[in-house]
Amino acid sequence: MAGLHKKRKADLVNEGDDDSVETSDTENASSSEDLSSSESDPGNEKDPEDDDIVNIDFEFFDPTDIDFHGLKSLLRTYLDGEEFGCSELVETIIKQKSVGTTVKTSEDDDPIGIITALNLQRYHQLGFPKEVRLFLLKHCQDKELKAKLQEVWDQAGTALVISERLINCPPQLASPLQHALFDEEIPWATEDEPSEELRNSFKFERFLFVSRVYQDNLEAPKPSGPGDKKGKKKKANKQTATMVYARPEDEFYHRHSSWSYTFPVTSRPVQKDELQPLRLVMLLSPDQAARARKELYKVVGNVALNQPEAAAGAT
Template identity: 30%
Template structure:
């Protein structure tokens, strides 16, 4: 990032156990209640060391889509002064012995979130850009209304109004308040990049949001064909605000993912996983960020 890393202290509720972790008692791993844990996070410029952490976050967004996520992670890392990763403040203070004892899987958890933007209208010969464009076109043709699909097709074909895909991924337990400084910082970085005539002068922005639907009426009524009401759970709550400010959108179902993990009882209602694609003109982004700020304050 062009600016110094930002830090924000947040409270997160995480599952915890009341017994000591001795590695021998499996019951210690069971959920027993919530604790409030104060953690300082900060945004940093992505580096090569963040590759696997970024890739894992991209996997939870795109699931089994046929995309070269390694190349996408490298693209995010390679964009100078655009985007950031979320890390725990003071994580670099681990001593050398601690670092040597960590395995590769532990290293993945160092990246708690990633925020960036990808230009889908330039470098079309790049494999990942071509894959993303193809995926978006196919999904729009299959799931969007005719008007929305046509607009997406037009935007993808118009080099004068580039389309920017905003990546807004983090782990589920991190509160949505952190999205405000991340999106504000990204918006400022895009403005600075445009002033330097870099390819970040977008005409439209696109979000791909993760959500889960719960059928409020589990019993089917053959005589009454009314659609049962559905409760929507957003993985990133601030994206509901973006959804409310966006007219052009479509959604599609995905295979069940691990975004909402935990132990479930027989009484728990079944959830279906979806992705919702939101498209809006770039000049709306500052207002959308303001609305998110008001909603999460």
């Protein structure tokens, strides 16, 4: 197996007002982790911000059968509330042991994150790829992009990247997870899988990402009509909505993508002052994805490269 990340601890600090763990969609909070802040001596003065710091050990594992229910809980809103073959998707992730990583706080806990890449041609006879394809095409309003999506979906060498984790996982997890998948597991599989067919199935030529982002819920101002006081039409003030990336890596992948599109999540109501949840679909070549990861590692860092196991796993 690919070496460095399996059963490797990442000592990270999670800062936030809420010590609980939430899922990537607030409707999906059902994991069993109990992550609490460390107790302090009430007799000593302390910085108020100390209450917001939680020290957590994260461990990376191969997906296994014991993860089935945890992964199903994590991925059940993958199509934003629409019914799809979630069990089939989870079973596929678990069976593909050579490529795929779960994040846990211990081996016996439910996964709080998953990243893997599935060859769409390899699994094209299953139900869930067809359901995901229809979902993405239905929400693509641009005819040119819809044609591009259809084309790459049916081409050999297209990987669907499944990447979900709890929304308040620390951003430092981004780099080692990307490193594990793209810099270790996929290269390992293309060389060391037992059959040529399997080795070739991981020689990806493009990566399709389906991610979660958020945007200011702005209503564009309307131009004044001909009946304004001066009898002239006023120009609308252009407002650019700010995109907020739930996971740090998505900003870099988006920046380097060949093409992308977004569409709103309508499975739950959004208040006027809330951020609008969106789905971001983007396509990257291996070179584009590598450049994005290089920038990510520079900005966020990559604890995977500092682990003692890295050198041993690279052999």
